[in-house]
Amino acid sequence: MYRYDQYDQNLVDTRVEEFRDQVERRLSGALTEDQFKPLRLMNGLYLQLHAYMLRVAIPYGTLDGRQMHMLATIARKYDRGYGHFTTRQNLQYNWIKLDDAPDILADLATVEMHAIQTSGNCIRNISSDQFAGAAADEVTDPRPWAELLRQWSSFHPEFTYLPRKFKFAVIASDEDRAAMRLHDIGIQIVERDGSFGARIFAGGGMGRTPVIGKEIKDFVPVTNLLSYLEACIRVYNRHGRRDNMYKARIKILINALGVEEYVRQVEAEYAALDKQDIDPPLAEFERIAAYFAPPAFEADAPDTVDRSDPDFALWLDQNVGQHKQPGYAMATISLKPVGGIPGDASADQMDLMADLAERYSFDELRVTHAQNIVLPHVKKADLYALWQALNQAGLAEANLDLISDIIACPGLDYCSLANARSIPIAQKIAERFADAGRQRDLGELKLKISGCINACGHHHAGHIGILGVDRKGTENYQLLLGGSGAEDVSLAKITGPGFDEAGIVDAVETVTNVYLGAREQGERFVDTYRRVGMEPFKEALYG
Amino acid sequence: MADFLYFRDDEPHDEPAVTLDAFLGQSNAGAVRVESGEDVRDLLPHLDRLRLIEVSFPAYRDGRGYSTARILREAGYTGELRAEGDVLVDQIPLMRRCGFDSFAPAADIDRAALDRALTRYDNVYQSAADDRTPVWRLRHG
Numbered sequence: 001m002y003r004y005d006q007y008d009q010n011l012v013d014t015r016v017e018e019f020r021d022q023v024e025r026r027l028s029g030a031l032t033e034d035q036f037k038p039l040r041l042m043n044g045l046y047l048q049l050h051a052y053m054l055r056v057a058i059p060y061g062t063l064d065g066r067q068m069h070m071l072a073t074i075a076r077k078y079d080r081g082y083g084h085f086t087t088r089q090n091l092q093y094n095w096i097k098l099d100d101a102p103d104i105l106a107d108l109a110t111v112e113m114h115a116i117q118t119s120g121n122c123i124r125n126i127s128s129d130q131f132a133g134a135a136a137d138e139v140t141d142p143r144p145w146a147e148l149l150r151q152w153s154s155f156h157p158e159f160t161y162l163p164r165k166f167k168f169a170v171i172a173s174d175e176d177r178a179a180m181r182l183h184d185i186g187i188q189i190v191e192r193d194g195s196f197g198a199r200i201f202a203g204g205g206m207g208r209t210p211v212i213g214k215e216i217k218d219f220v221p222v223t224n225l226l227s228y229l230e231a232c233i234r235v236y237n238r239h240g241r242r243d244n245m246y247k248a249r250i251k252i253l254i255n256a257l258g259v260e261e262y263v264r265q266v267e268a269e270y271a272a273l274d275k276q277d278i279d280p281p282l283a284e285f286e287r288i289a290a291y292f293a294p295p296a297f298e299a300d301a302p303d304t305v306d307r308s309d310p311d312f313a314l315w316l317d318q319n320v321g322q323h324k325q326p327g328y329a330m331a332t333i334s335l336k337p338v339g340g341i342p343g344d345a346s347a348d349q350m351d352l353m354a355d356l357a358e359r360y361s362f363d364e365l366r367v368t369h370a371q372n373i374v375l376p377h378v379k380k381a382d383l384y385a386l387w388q389a390l391n392q393a394g395l396a397e398a399n400l401d402l403i404s405d406i407i408a409c410p411g412l413d414y415c416s417l418a419n420a421r422s423i424p425i426a427q428k429i430a431e432r433f434a435d436a437g438r439q440r441d442l443g444e445l446k447l448k449i450s451g452c453i454n455a456c457g458h459h460h461a462g463h464i465g466i467l468g469v470d471r472k473g474t475e476n477y478q479l480l481l482g483g484s485g486a487e488d489v490s491l492a493k494i495t496g497p498g499f500d501e502a503g504i505v506d507a508v509e510t511v512t513n514v515y516l517g518a519r520e521q522g523e524r525f526v527d528t529y530r531r532v533g534m535e536p537f538k539e540a541l542y543g
Numbered sequence: 544m545a546d547f548l549y550f551r552d553d554e555p556h557d558e559p560a561v562t563l564d565a566f567l568g569q570s571n572a573g574a575v576r577v578e579s580g581e582d583v584r585d586l587l588p589h590l591d592r593l594r595l596i597e598v599s600f601p602a603y604r605d606g607r608g609y610s611t612a613r614i615l616r617e618a619g620y621t622g623e624l625r626a627e628g629d630v631l632v633d634q635i636p637l638m639r640r641c642g643f644d645s646f647a648p649a650a651d652i653d654r655a656a657l658d659r660a661l662t663r664y665d666n667v668y669q670s671a672a673d674d675r676t677p678v679w680r681l682r683h684g
Contacts, residue, residue, distance in 0.1 A: 007666045007678040014664050021659060022633065030653060038604065039633055121604070151668045151678075157640035158613055158671070161606025237610045276617055277670055280679035287682065 001062050001364060002147050002291045004112045011154070012109045015116055019043050020102035027099065042160070044090075044118030045101055049416050052096040054104060055118040060128035060146040060170070061089030061367040063113075068354035068365055070111040072347040078104055083350065085335060085343040087407055087458060088167070089127050089367040090118055094414050116154055121162045123153035123233075127169045129177045130368040133292060134376040136324045139191045142172035144289035145198065145222065148280075152226050159233050163240035164248035166233065167205075178369055179485030181213045182206055182461060184250045185232060190219065197221050202232060202262070203254035206455035210491045211251040214259045216266065222285045227278040231270035235262065294325070295362035295377055301327025305380050312387050314436070315398040320383065329380050331361075333373040333390060334397035334405060338430045341423050342408045343371030352393050360386050369485075370407055370446075372400065402439040403447055403512070404430040407458050411451030411468065412475075418451035420468025420475035425449055428505045433512075442512055445525045446484070461485035463526040464511065465492040466504060477504035481511065481537060482529045493534060496542050507541055514540045548635070548646040548657075555645065556595040556623050576627075583611045590620045598643070600628035609641045616642035616672035632656045636664070642672030 004012070019039075026036040040046075044055035056071065063071075071091055075083045078100050079093040086092055096104070108114055118125055126146045133141040149168055153159070159166070169180045172189035180186035186201040197219040204213025220228045236250045239257075254262045303326050307313040321330040333353060335343050345353070353373055357365045360382045361375035368374060378386055390396040399405045406429065409415065411422030426449055433439055448462030452469070459465030465480035476498040483492030499507050512525070514537050519528045529537070549555050560576035567585060574595035577583050586596070596615060598608040612624055623645050626638050630648040635657060638646070646652075670677045 005682070007681065011664070011666050011668070011678075014666075018660070018663055021656070025653075025656060030656070035603075035631060121606075154668050155637075155664075156669060157637040158609045159606075160637055161604055161609065161634075163606075234610050234613075238607055242605060242607075272614075272617060280677075281683055283683050284679040 001064060002059075002143075002288065008151070009109075009112070012112070012114045012116070015043075015114060015155075016102060016105045016109050019105055023098065023102050038120060038161075040101075041120035042117060042122060043101070043105065044115035045096070045098075046119060047416070048094065048414055050414070051094065052098055052101065053414070054093045054096045054101060054115060055086070056091045056093070056108060056113060056115050057118045057125045058089050058091060058113075058367050059150050060126055060132065060143050061130050061369075062132070062143060063365050063367070064363045065354040065358040065365070067111045067113055068350050068357065070107060070113065072350035072354070074104055074107055075347040075350065077107075082344055082346045084341070084410065085345065085367050085371050085373070087369050087371060087409075087456065088125055089130070089369060090125055091367070092410075094410070119165075120160075121164050121166075122160045123156060123162075123166045123168065126150050126153070127167070127178055127183070127369060129171045129173065130366040130374045131177060131321065131330055131376060132172070132366075133294065134323050134328075134330050135173060135175075136322045137175055138173040138324075140172050140189055140196050141289075141292045142170045142187075142189050143292050144285060145172075145187065145189055145225075146170045147288050147291075148222070148225070148285060149229075152229075158230075159237060162233070162237055163242050164245065166236075166250070174487055176485070176487040176489070179458070179461060179489075180204075181489040182210075182458075182485055183213065185229070186213045192219055195221065198225050200228070200232075203251040203259070205249050205251045206458060206460050207249065208246055208453045208455070209249075209251065210455065210460035211255065212489050212491065213251075214254065216259065216263050223279050223282050224274065225279070227273045227276065228266075228270055230278055231266045231273050234269050234273075235265045239265075295364075297325045297328060297377070298379070301379050302381055303327050305383055309384070311391070312384055314440075315387055315396055316383065318398040318402070318440070319400040323377070325377075327380055329378050329383060331375045331378045331383065331386060332368070332400045333375065333395050334399050335372050335395075336399055336405050336430070337394060337397050338404055338434045339427055340430075342406050342426050345373075349393060349395060352389070352395070356386060356389055370405060372405070398436065399439060401444045401446065403433050403442055403445040403464075404439055405446075406430060407446075407448040407462070409450050409457035411449075411457075415451065415456075417454055418468070419453075419470035420451045420477065422449045422451040422457055422468060425466060425468070425477065425501065425504060428501070429508055432505050432509060442516070443524055445512070447508070448483075458485060459483070460491050461489075462492055463524070463529070464508060466508075469498065471498065475501060477501070479504065479507050479511070479541070481534065482526060484526060488526075495534065495538055510540050511537050545650055546646075546648055546652045548648075548652065550639070550644045551623060558595065560595060560597045577611060579605050579607045579611075583614055586615070587618050590615070590618060590622075593620070593622050595623045595625060596620065597625045597627050597647070600626055600630055603629045603631050603634060605629075609637065612638070612641040612643050613672050632660055636660050640667070640671040640673045640675065
């Protein structure tokens with residue numbers, strides 16, 4: 001994985017010093033809260049319901065054992081002993097004191113980490129495929145492209161006060177594990193005539209107005225990519241709406257202009273920018289890419305696994321995926337134990353995952369947008385020992401992509417924007433479907449819960465989505481069906497009137513029963529929904 | 544008047560700036576003011592007779608002026624480029640990178656904090672409208 005050189009380290013260290021200066025000016029009263037707010041947000045520091053929340057960047061979801069240990073150390077030292085992995089592959093601490101924040105950033109900088117641009121109306125952490133560099137179906141590793149974007153977007157002088165936040169995702173396979181089409185700009189690395197380039201989609205997003213990103217360019221070589229993206233964002237910075245924060249994302253601009261007109265403006269801008277010496281030479285991309293060379297796999301590692309322990313076999317079938325290297329596998333550690341908080345990990349669990357990565361996965365971990373952790377390069381011969389260690393720590397839940405593998409935002413338990421609680425709903429649904437055999441029978445079922453219309457819990461992209469709203473002072477939950485954030489991207493549709501807290505759990509059970517009755521051989525929940533339509537589900541819910 | 548900050552070797556241009564409409568209408572003025580929603584590209588045919596372009600920042604969150612500045616510098620404008628309005632200490636280093644070389648902030652600037660901000664970063668990741676060398680060039684000579 002990427003390692004900082006003297007320049008990267010200097011920039012991150014300088015940022016710590018800058019933020020310390022800004023915090024001191026705030027505490028002395030030299031800065032008003034209104035003036036301080038965009039500065040602290042640019043360092044991932046939010047004022048929440050009970051305390052400050054600090055969001056730490058995990059670029060493209062990749063980290064090593066040393067970094068994960070530091071996240072654990074910070075959780076113990078400055079928080080309440082845990083952290084929360086997010087849908088953008090970051091980590092949030094929910095109980096932070098303002099005057100500790102500069103020290104936390106200094107601790108992070110010692111392990112090449114930061115919280116730069118994890119919030120604010122700027123280019124956010126670049127997300128990617130959690131199986132990058134390991135998946136059998138990728139054309140190349142997308143992370144060198146993501147790292148190129150990370151450096152270019154950090155402290156970008158022109159794009160730090162955009163109309164609204166701006167999110168990138170980069171993938172390099174046809175299977176989309178990063179919800180690429182639901183980002184402001186989504187990039188798929190493709191191969192053409194023996195070289196790689198970026199296929200670019202723009203204007204996707206969730207939030208109040210969910211939109212699927214549209215293709216705006218079929219192929220941009222790496223040596224033109226940054227100038228092309230500057231053109232894309234400059235058009236947005238100049239013409240995106242600033243009068244209404246709910247209409248300020250690039251998707252609204254592209255819908256208003258029409259994609260053809262947006263592309264015309266981008267191309268005109270690019271024609272000028274292309275001459276501005278914005279793009280680094282190919283040698284810089286190659287320098288970055290060299291850090292992502294495959295680890296030293298054993299050429300003849302055995303490709304078979306002893307399945308004699310039935311509990312292990314269940315985990316193997318559910319949570320372990322095909323690696324490009326024979327004899328190796330990708331193992332997902334579920335952070336979704338029944339009754340737990342989706343995406344939460346204790347400091348002890350973080351330390352254990354770091355140790356296991358060091359021992360079994362070439363010192364690499366990944367964070368997934370579904371709020372789980374991946375050990376990307378595990379020798380098949382080590383899988384049983386890995387599972388035993390996870391099982392002992394309560395981290396061997398065999399529920400990847402099943403109904404209890406729920407994405408949920410922090411909701412009204414933490415978030416100042418939320419209208420309703422998300423976590424207790426996730427817990428109640430997981431408890432209702434706690435029987436592992438029943439979950440496996442239901443098969444792949446992506447359930448996603450947001451506590452307000454900002455959609456941080458990705459409810460628009462859920463096979464089953466739940467949206468918490470406030471109805472005359474009580475929490476009410478709307479049910480949506482048929483969304484997907486994967487390569488079969490689609491937006492979920494609302495079933496009808498919402499439900500109360502108990503009612504929404506029953507409603508989820510009702511729609512799964514409709515599916516079980518109607519499914520044909522091999523169909524997932526979302527396939528059956530697409531075939532039979534909304535009516536049978538509505539009939540069962542409201543009929 | 545509050546602080547005025549100037550980063551050029553020549554003398555500040557003190558001619559009052561006319562509006563973009565007035566300038567395009569007939570004016571032979573050498574100074575023009577661009578509001579944040581206006582299209583600065585309309586000025587590009589006339590850059591050689593302008594000595595001051597003032598770009599307004601009605602609110603610090605309104606970042607359109609950063610693009611305005613870069614477009615002017617990319618088009619070859621070398622005259623004074625002034626940021627006026629809700630301009631805050633921590634934004635001035637970014638504005639300098641986008642090509643602004645004078646500042647008329649609506650409120651006084653903490654000079655000590657500004658001096659720290661302007662000299663803080665030894666390195667930059669991007670090439671922009673200033674003459675700083677991006678780290679990718681330092682890496683590859």
